[in-house]
Amino acid sequence: MPDDALPPGGPSMEHRSNQSQAVTDNNPVLVEVVRGEMVESRHRGTFAVADVEGRIVLSAGDFERDVYPRSAIKPLQALALVESGAADAFNVDDKELAVACASHQGDAAHTEVVQAWLARIGRSGDDLECGAHLPYGEASAHALIRAGKSAETLHNNCSGKHAGFLTLAKQLGVAPKGYIKFEHPVQQSILGILEMLSGLDLRSAPRAIDGCGIPQYAMPLENLALAMARLADPVDQPERRQAACARVRDAMTAEPLMVAGTGRFCTQIIEATAGRALVKTGAEGVFCAALPELGLGLALKIDDGATRASQVATGAVLRRLGVLDDETAQGLSHLLTPELHNRAGTLVGEIRPAEPAFG
């Protein structure tokens, strides 16, 4: 994309790679794992909360460091589905749009929605290029095993996102095969949106392949936070994108169960905040959130990639920002400071935010 198409404001417009730099600086401890009388393990990390002009209003650690956003940007990838007109053309409803933004746990509630959606556009699970894995949901995984069945692509936590890609391919009038490749029009159209939202030229960014096969571009954490702020409040974006952002936010707010599943962190936070915190987990300790009421975006990365820490740290940031008030937080204590029980059920410790980092 030409430079003049980049939106104004925001952090660096140039990509900064950390590839060849030794990481000598240290991010602070964000999360502590307590067992008995001692902190047993510690998770370091960094986070940035940005407004729509890219100002960092709260942070910890080196938020200029590159991260792969992983699944935490599914809501941004889903914008292409809406902006392209595909969502309207193929009658994509809130449940479907929410599952396109999801790392779902493969319950029937999820797979049935994806399957019906695929059937409506003349596709099936066989067209999904995400690979298969057992449902994250234990009950669903065990049911599958008990039935002597194997995991299918529909159970993949990314199957909704991939259904969105296939729908977009249809709308673009291109062959669906290979829709996960860097050069495929589906991924190129998403790349353009990510560049505009993050304020980055991602063509020279470090690249990788995601767990579900699609392209990943690294970006400084602060730019990821800016992109999420723009999802929350796309005031400086084209009208078509503003409408798409609203539709994605509304779908996630209306269908939190589709975004993850019963008992999962993202689902419970979205539900408890009635969409004031649209949180989304990513692999390797990444978390993002759009905070529509505040017009802010959050991006967070645990250095070591642990989800148990990214969740607790995200909860602590939401507490600090007041998105989770005291009463709501009390009801979510099992997510904010999870208890650790041993195999016999005895309480042996807890996971807690390292308070100084969230000061």
Added chain:
Amino acid sequence: MPDDALPPGGPSMEHRSNQSQAVTDNNPVLVEVVRGEMVESRHRGTFAVADVEGRIVLSAGDFERDVYPRSAIKPLQALALVESGAADAFNVDDKELAVACASHQGDAAHTEVVQAWLARIGRSGDDLECGAHLPYGEASAHALIRAGKSAETLHNNCSGKHAGFLTLAKQLGVAPKGYIKFEHPVQQSILGILEMLSGLDLRSAPRAIDGCGIPQYAMPLENLALAMARLADPVDQPERRQAACARVRDAMTAEPLMVAGTGRFCTQIIEATAGRALVKTGAEGVFCAALPELGLGLALKIDDGATRASQVATGAVLRRLGVLDDETAQGLSHLLTPELHNRAGTLVGEIRPAEPAFG
């Protein structure tokens, strides 16, 4: 135990607690997780390789920091079973002794040995106080689920260790019930052995309850390394303990499959080195090893508790020490620098040692 009973040499004889100290220092990055063109995640940690006089011959990071040894000291806990005379009195064979040192994966090979052992001493799985969890081994777990059965205490990765505790209780002539409690004679006799091997008075050490319900005492990592060096070469220990150490080493060497299971890190390393590296994993990123030929002990802790990192870092230390030669290392590359594949089977990255830390 009186001070004059503590063995000579070794690091600090006094327990140093890090409870009330802020952790401001930083351990080095030991392991990097690479995805595509960039290091995506980093694991910090510390390790110490000690000789039997407590001299640290190789290290990284703050090896004076307290750690809970977790399951990595099962071979030390098994010494009580032998020293007490229980192993002889109840005809405990190599397989049983090895499974007492194990975090096994709950295959029939493991549960059958534990079940037969318990039956021989007039006990059963009902007497095990470790709680139940699905076998770590995927095939065994799925077989159980397919059969519509629940996990039993026998499947608990610690069931062999607990069978050892029940055997010890019988030998001591005490009631088995509550054998996991801090004050129970079984745990007290193990505490005495840990104190002599580590050179520490553990009565004032930070305490916790382990995943399987038994006492955990924190100790500086360097003392844990010393204890493992003494398992490797118990030259300064009482004769009875020297014999017990030899028997435990021999059992682990003869029956590596019982120490973990098919395909697991500990089993493969012990097998490949024919017992020159008696490695044992522990929860929360702990690893220990006794290196009999070198008369050295290794203790290692990943700050954030990740097993994927403790394994790779342990492999790197063994490489550095020459315990794994080039040819052996080549055959174990899947453990030393594991490839990362996505759900569709594409190679997307690897986990590798951060070389400078192992200089």
